[in-house]
Amino acid sequence: MASNTMPPVVRGLNFYALDQNVKYFLERTNPQMLKRQNGRLTDLGAWVGNELDVQAEYSDRHAPPKLAHDIIPAGKPGERTGRVVFNPAYEDAQIEIYRRGVIGLAFQDKNPEPHSLSFVMGYLLSQTDISTHCPVTMTGAVAYVVNKYGSDDVKKRFLHESTRMDGLAKTGGTWATEKHSGSDVANTTTTARKHFDGSYRLNGQKWFASNASSGLAVATARAEGTTGAKGLGLYLVPSHVDKDWTKPNSYHVTKLKEKLGTRALATAELLLDDTYAVELVPPPHGLRVMMEALGYSRVHNAMSAAGVAHRALLEVRCWMDNRETFGKALSDRPMNQKHMIGMSVDWMAACALAFEAAHSFDVSQGNDPTAHSWMRMVTAIAKYRTADLAVKSANTAVQMVGGNGYTADWPTERLMRDALVLQVWEGPRQIQALELTRVILGPEKGAESFIKNLNALAKALPSEMKTERALLKRKSAEIAGMMGDLVKNPQTAEFVADDILDAAADILTYALMARDAAWEMKHHNDSTKTLALQKLAETMFSQVKQAGYNVDTLADDFNRLVRGVVSPAPTPVKKTGPNGPAPN
Structure with missing residues (x-):
């Protein structure tokens, strides 16, 4: 669906301009939005394929986040004791992503765009860097539940902070996982105690908090003295407690996780120590609304997986078109062509599932209960299958590129490590x-x-x-x-x-x-x-x-x-073998 042959390396390509598949999706589901946003997506595709790609390699190989423990002055025991430090390139990339409207466009006061635009932008981001796409996923999830369930006062105070497009957006986090319970969120032990001013104080530990430096997180916590899911509420936890965002909240980053992939992303263990929070929904609704936030994130996860499958295919195409062995281009060898055909079909399959999850999410925002059940089923299926296809594609890319593909000098090594998290995030x-x-x-x-x-x-x-x-x-x-x-x-x-x-x-x-x-x-x-x-x-x-x-x-x-040469007439395909074509 692009030009016949590829340049020696992927970096420098416009990931949107060469992707007819995503353009077909937007034209089929929302042609007016495509007309409005085609230029924005083209610009994003160019930035993702160049500047963001440079940052992704640098942050992964040379400058992952670090945990700094500050000395707390006497008399200020509530000050935060752990601080995540990022390299300037990663911080600049985060600012630029939100400035481009990856979340804000869907929450504009006038003429908001459908969420599928944010999901498509995430699809483009993930082709370069899952570590920058992950915070987008959670920022959108936080904004979504705040907009849907927050009181007027809560929305007035916090929604704009997550959706602003001036480079000052507060990124999001979803704090649910605890050491003893994992996916069993109903067994959360973090407690929420109501304060005299109407706010809450949270106490407990969150065990796997991605984007640990988030400006606004949602956290599950239970009313004191309760058990089970019915005791859970959902609470907004800002990184700072004052209106000017200068006084840090009382929680502590106790450890940064050492991970196989997404090394540029700060994933941490957090200690909530009388942490200031605002109630988003009271018990018994906390678990249900957190699941809605995770449902939003699962769509992004599927889009990210489809993006990884596309990047893997692009890496193989660039390598095969520009590498010769024994006097013949690798892309002209039948065995390689067969594998690349398989990768292309897997990418299209991942896109079909992920794009339907994105579109069904928008459709489900109405009042049709059948649309909601379809969205939930499609999202669960898409999250699972696309993640497997992403890992399969990344693995194939490493093998097709060979020894170089196994080294950190080539993007396929990072792509393979990062893809594995897609099978785990938001539920395996x-x-x-x-x-x-x-x-x-x-x-x-x-x-x-x-x-x-x-x-x-x-x-x-x-x-x-x-x-x-x-x-x-x-x-x-x-x-x-x-x-x-x-x-x-x-x-x-x-x-x-x-x-x-x-x-x-x-x-x-x-x-x-x-x-x-x-x-x-x-x-x-x-x-x-x-x-x-x-x-x-x-x-x-x-x-x-x-x-x-x-x-x-x-x-x-x-x-x-593979090369995108459009042919209007499908050619019947028969497999060779002693028994003729394989039956359907």
């Missing part, structure tokens, strides 16, 4: 599986919503895609059976949740790519996605695995799927 596979089953078994009757949407996607396919429609209907019936069995036997949830998640991810990916393929053929006479859909079905649904590739179509498939 088993958490997303449980989220999916909660929607299926809950009052929203998620199974009915899911199958209804799959059937609608199949029905909307044009007559030219009758083969794809038939496959979609058959696989929809299979997942409907699995979900129906769960509804009849809810006690089996933990035994089957991961299997249902996998099957749902397969069929949803196929359905969304089929819809996209039909739209792109109709509006742009572009059959690239149609060919990708064929490859996806061969990989995902074929029961017989066969070696080889049709030598008559390999070069054409490579040019269409």
Whole structure:
């Protein structure tokens, strides 16, 4: 979907300008927003591919954050004792990101943009640096719940601080994880005690706080003397307690985590010591609203994963187009072409899921309960599957680049380390599986919503895609059976949740790519996605695995799927093998 050949290195490319896939998504879902924001996204794509990329390498390799312990003067025991120190390039990058409107545009007083614009901007950021995208994720989550649930006084005081576009935005944090409970947030032990002035004081420890230097965090805490989820409220914790943001709040960064990846991001253990906080929602609503904040973050996580898959593909394309062995370019060798085709299909699959999660989030802001259940299911599926595709793509990129790809001199090494966190952040596979089953078994009757949407996607396919429609209907019936069995036997949830998640991810990916393929053929006479859909079905649904590739179509498939040479007529693809084409 771009030029035929690539330069020697990725740095310097405009990640938005060369990405027809994301442009198709914006045109299909919100063409007026695309017209308004195309220039902004083009500028962001250029900055991300150059200046931000330089910062990302520097901060990761040479100047990660450090923890400074200040000497506290006598008589001021409440002063903060741990301070995170960043290099100036990282701090400047953070300022620039918010100045460009990555969060603020969705919260403007007049004509706010849909959240999908923020998600797309995050998709671009992550192609260079997950460590700068992560704070964006949490800043947006904080702004979202403050805007939705905050009182007028709370919104007046805090919302602008997270959404301002003058370079002074306060970044966000979501403080939920505790050492003893992990994902079991209902067992939070941090307490919230009401102060005489109506504010609260929090006491406890948060164990895995990303963006530890945030200006405004949301934290789960329980009313004193309560147990379980019903005792939890959600509280805003500003980094400073006065209106001028000059007097530090009383909490302490006790340790910065040593991590495999995202080394430029400060992830810390925090001690809350009579920490000043403002109640956002009282018990028993704290856990539910924190889950909404994490739901927003999960969409960003999926977009980040799709971005990593794209960067991995770009790295391989640049390497293969400019490297020769034994007198032949690596990109001309059939085995490499096959792997690059696979990477391209995986990137498109990740985009299909992540982009649907982003769009469904906007649609769910209305009053349609079925839209909300669809959004929750799509988000859980997308968060899980895109993370796996990102790690797979990053791993493949390291192998394709070879020895250089394993060294810190090449971006693929950092990309591989950073991608792994996407499987963990905001809940790994088993958490997303449980989220999916909660929607299926809950009052929203998620199974009915899911199958209804799959059937609608199949029905909307044009007559030219009758083969794809038939496959979609058959696989929809299979997942409907699995979900129906769960509804009849809810006690089996933990035994089957991961299997249902996998099957749902397969069929949803196929359905969304089929819809996209039909739209792109109709509006742009572009059959690239149609060919990708064929490859996806061969990989995902074929029961017989066969070696080889049709030598008559390999070069054409490579040019269409990897180099972006648009061909209006899809070419039938047959796999070689003793038994003929593999069945669907």
